[in-house]
Amino acid sequence: MAQVIVVTSGKGGVGKTTSSAAIATGLAQRGKKTVVIDFDVGLRNLDLIMGVERRVVFDIVNVVQGEAKLSQALIKDKRVPGLSILPASQTRDKDALTKEGVQAIIEELSQEFDYIVCDSPAGIEKGALMSLYFADQAIVVTNPEVSSVRDSDRILGVLQSKSKRAEEKKEPVKQHLLLTRYDAARVERGEMLKLEDVLEILAIPLLGVIPESESVLKASNAGNPVIMDTESQAGQAYSDAVSRFLGEERPHRFLDVEKKKGLLGRLFGGRAA
Amino acid sequence: MSWLNFFRKERETNGTAATAKDRLQVIISHERVSRTKDDFLPKLQQELVQVVARYVSIDPGKVQVNLERGGDFSTLAIDIELPGPAGKAA
Numbered sequence A: 001m002a003q004v005i006v007v008t009s010g011k012g013g014v015g016k017t018t019s020s021a022a023i024a025t026g027l028a029q030r031g032k033k034t035v036v037i038d039f040d041v042g043l044r045n046l047d048l049i050m051g052v053e054r055r056v057v058f059d060i061v062n063v064v065q066g067e068a069k070l071s072q073a074l075i076k077d078k079r080v081p082g083l084s085i086l087p088a089s090q091t092r093d094k095d096a097l098t099k100e101g102v103q104a105i106i107e108e109l110s111q112e113f114d115y116i117v118c119d120s121p122a123g124i125e126k127g128a129l130m131s132l133y134f135a136d137q138a139i140v141v142t143n144p145e146v147s148s149v150r151d152s153d154r155i156l157g158v159l160q161s162k163s164k165r166a167e168e169k170k171e172p173v174k175q176h177l178l179l180t181r182y183d184a185a186r187v188e189r190g191e192m193l194k195l196e197d198v199l200e201i202l203a204i205p206l207l208g209v210i211p212e213s214e215s216v217l218k219a220s221n222a223g224n225p226v227i228m229d230t231e232s233q234a235g236q237a238y239s240d241a242v243s244r245f246l247g248e249e250r251p252h253r254f255l256d257v258e259k260k261k262g263l264l265g266r267l268f269g270g271r272a273a
Numbered sequence B: 001m002s003w004l005n006f007f008r009k010e011r012e013t014n015g016t017a018a019t020a021k022d023r024l025q026v027i028i029s030h031e032r033v034s035r036t037k038d039d040f041l042p043k044l045q046q047e048l049v050q051v052v053a054r055y056v057s058i059d060p061g062k063v064q065v066n067l068e069r070g071g072d073f074s075t076l077a078i079d080i081e082l083p084g085p086a087g088k089a090a
């Protein structure tokens, strides 16, 4: 049986798609057969971040509506063996997805894959609920910012009440915090919530902290999941997070401002790579 | 960034992150409670108006319920405008 992982946040634009792409790629790089599903029907973007936008023929809605077979809609990644992408529809609306339809897809994917990563749309409406309903584990993507933290808490409540596991009174969905766009310099200046604050408020186990990094934009420009940029701090931080997800111990990095910069470096700032 | 800022001790936090944390702790603790309970305010307001209306004729539109959520306690303020002595509409 595959593990179903939802990448969710409530709030929009915090890094769900970036994280879904990175984590799915990281799992596949470690030999786990992984499929990543875009649940953002109407606002397809995972295909771009994964760099497969030109190969999309069918999408999840076509499969749910019986217009295509699942195997026809799955796109095999050309860089990492064992990694597939199931794109969202660009034209249909969210109501095109049904619980039964999604369940059938997840059951079929479970035969072949170890991990099914679900990239949730923003909000707590139907699309988001659909993406988290079948989850065994949830990666809650949060930015160190008041509205994002509050929305994360809200989505934790939804996971605890509206998921299949909650409805069937099974063992609850396993929750992980992924704090992204963390700017150590601003935290040090007291301008941004620090890791400890967010952990204290949300009180769920920490999977990783991804620093604010210019490499994320570069990666999305090129259509390469940022985890493949092994030089970048964001890529390394995602890689650590995947290792932790698989049960390995990894110290948390990039939490503090690098001290090695000289006076000039500090005077003129200098951004994280 | 001014020169003064630069020479200020780095650890000093005159930033707004601490305020953010305090505000979040208060609002989230309240939201967690209301997740399990229904929001009672609309009903409370309705029933209050009914009780008061038994004694004086009031304009339901002139009833205000204000809640200020705090960390240790919250304050509920109910403001009901009563008609003037002659019972004229105010």
Ligand SMILES: Nc1ncnc2c1ncn2[C@@H]1O[C@H](COP(=O)(O)OP(=O)(O)OP(=O)(O)O)[C@@H](O)[C@H]1O
Residues within 6 Å of the ligand: A009, A011, A012, A013, A014, A015, A016, A017, A018, A019, A040, A120, A121, A122, A180, A181, A182, A210, A211, A212, A213, A214, A216, A217, A220, A234
């Ligand atoms: N660690 C980071 N450093 C810098 N920029 C980042 C980082 N993570 C994400 N971003 C940027 O933030 C923006 C939103 O990211 P992304 O699309 O992954 O968010 P999302 O949660 O999927 O959004 P939506 O809710 O719209 O689906 C993108 O422009 C992305 O490049």
Ligand SMILES: [Mg+2]
Residues within 6 Å of the ligand: A016, A017, A018, A040, A045, A119, A120, A121
């Ligand atoms: Mg997205």
